[in-house]
Amino acid sequence: MALKIRLARGGSKKRPYYHVVLADARSPRDGRFLENLGSWNPMLAKDDEKRVQLNAERIKHWIENGAQPTDRVLRFLDEAGVAKREVKNNPEKAKPGKRAQERAAEKAQKVADAAAAAADAAE
Helix, strand or coil, X not given: CCEEEEEEEEEECCEEXXXXXXXXXXXXXXXXXXXXXXXXXXXXXXXXXXXXXXXXXXXXXXXXXXXXXXXXXXXXXXXXXXXXXXXXXXXHHHCXXXXXXXXXXXXXXXXXXXXXXXXXXXX
């Protein structure tokens, strides 16, 4: 049985509140879980101490027993000093798309043509 430490959504419409839970990887997001390990309230300010509350002792226990945290939960654990998250870097994602590159090339070509025409007119 693969265990995940993940978020289960609660709260009303447009007022999210999440529980950090230990669940079987096959169970639905808000479905059955084995243990409640904390909470996350994204509506609170980022510097509020009640925004993320974790039971670090139980989380460490479950990670030692093979539970895998999701990426978002791993971010919380890294901030709390419970687990280490490797920083990801994808320089390809930062590049503009194909159409944007084509538009930039067209614009550069027009500027170059205008500069060449101005140089020819000056002579």
